[in-house]
Amino acid sequence: MADPKGFLKYRERELPKRRPVDVRIRDWKEVYEEQDDAQLRRQASRCMDCGIPFCHSGCPLGNLIPEWNTFAWKGDTADGIERLHATNNFPEFTGRLCPAPCETACVLGINQPAVTIKQIEVQTIEKAFAANLVTPLPPERLTGKTVAVVGSGPAGLAAAQQLTRAGHTVAVYERDDKPGGLLRYGIPEFKMEKSVLERRINQMKAEGTRFRCSVQVGRDITAKELRDRYDAVVIATGATVPRDLQVTGREHTGTYQAMDYLPQANRTALGEEVEGQILATGKDVIVIGGGDTGADCIGTALRQGAKSVTSLEIMPQPGEERPDHQPWPTYPMLFRVASAHEEGGERLYAVSTKEILADEDGNVQALRVADVEMKDGAFTEVPGSEREIPAQLVLLAMGFLGPEREGFVEQLDVPLDERTNIVRDNEYMTSLPGVFVAGDAGRGQSLIVWAIAEGRAAAKSVDEYLMGIPSQLPRPVNPTDRPLAV
Secondary structure, eight states, rough: OOOTTTHOOOOOOOOBBBHHHHTTTTTOOOSSSOOOHHHHHHHHHHHHOOOSSSSHHOOEEEEOOHHHHHHHHHHHHHHHHHHTTTTTSOOHHHHOOOOOOHHTTTHHHHHHSSOOOOHHHHHHHHHHHHHHOOOOOOOOOOOEEEEEEEESOOOHHHHHHHHHHHHHHEEESSSSSSSSTTTHSSSTTTOOHHHHOOOOOOOOHHHEEEEESSBBBBTTBBHHHHHHHHHHEEEOOOOOBHHHHHHHBBTTTTTEEEHHHHHHHHHHTTTOTTTTTOOOOOOOOOOOSHHHHHHHHHHOOOOOOOOTTEEESSSOOOSSOOOOOSSSSSOOOOOOOOOHHSSOOOOEEEEEEEEEEEESSBBBBEEEEEEEEEEEEEEEOOOOOOOEEOOEEEEOOOOOOOOOOOTHHHHHHHOOOSSSOOOTTTBBBBBSTTEEEEEEHHHOOOOOHHHHHHHHHHHHHHHHHHHSSOOOOOOOOTTEEEEEEE
């Protein structure tokens, strides 16, 4: 274990500083400054190496957290990254983007601030890349079996890397012009620079994974053609159908889904030309939805020079302490401040949109809203609270409903559950032999750690299906599992 008295000597939780707001909103670089190594080791030493490490149960990947905390404390990057990669293909993604349910399950967190697990994770992988300890791992032999992975988000990438390393010939199909899915076009550059993604994609290419970009499966190649061409198919398309706002005036110009807005901003941040780009420059912006996607819209709008940014959330504002009904080690609903929230704008809670108002030309000019409160399980408008908020750009960030059904899924004719997710069995296989589903397409909208975990688990099932013998690949989760209150 790390220092046996570390949690007694160092009781404070230390994280690297974020760059000053007035500096970072002028660029698209990541917001955190480099962390001092001594600070990182102090934090790693706070890990108690518990007899029952609840951080394991909090993490869908089953990360060996106490082990790589010890190696971080010792400064042993080689052993640390070996332990980290044993359960997680992409710690540089999760270390930046995961909401860290492992930390809310940390035993130390019962009466002290939790260990900075997420930061130790990302520093371990970054040190490993710097020391050239992350190298391609091509298979020693090929099996002669072929697999198509549809979708190149975290679930698809994890499945593809595992199957390639098992010796199968894997092709990843992506409808966008570059691989990465939401990692590339949904996550803003200030949360994860795309050079981080490119670095891992290059490793996968060197291992033998093939990427077929700008290919719309279901249109450019049919589901039948794909099944005829490959021995197995993994559906990892994500849950990309956005939840819409059913109010009068939704059709007015200036109201867009977040995933119509964010990909364009990502492209321009990387120097690409975008025709007819949605811009927040000089506008009053309203973001409807208080989750991570909403925060991404806030940070993006501020960097584009929005006049004002207001975030609306229909739920009441969470407290800053764990509520009694969400005890340790569950993931609590707390008032959290993302980097984007520090940068500006106003956050309004318990507010419902009644109507989107427009000028005579049909352009959005305001939202009519009202305060709400929960009564008998339903939202009730607070009398006398109706008002208008100026807006020339409204962004909808209210979550996603499931995978797109038109085209590929429709052609497969696989059953969907009551939440419109693709039905699969405990081995991740759909009703069609050899067709598997992993990540949000089968699970519903969830966390990046669940996507990677399901990609890894599905890869094991695919390997066993193809080879007819038990697979040596690990199986981190069962599809019926659910994260603790997340």
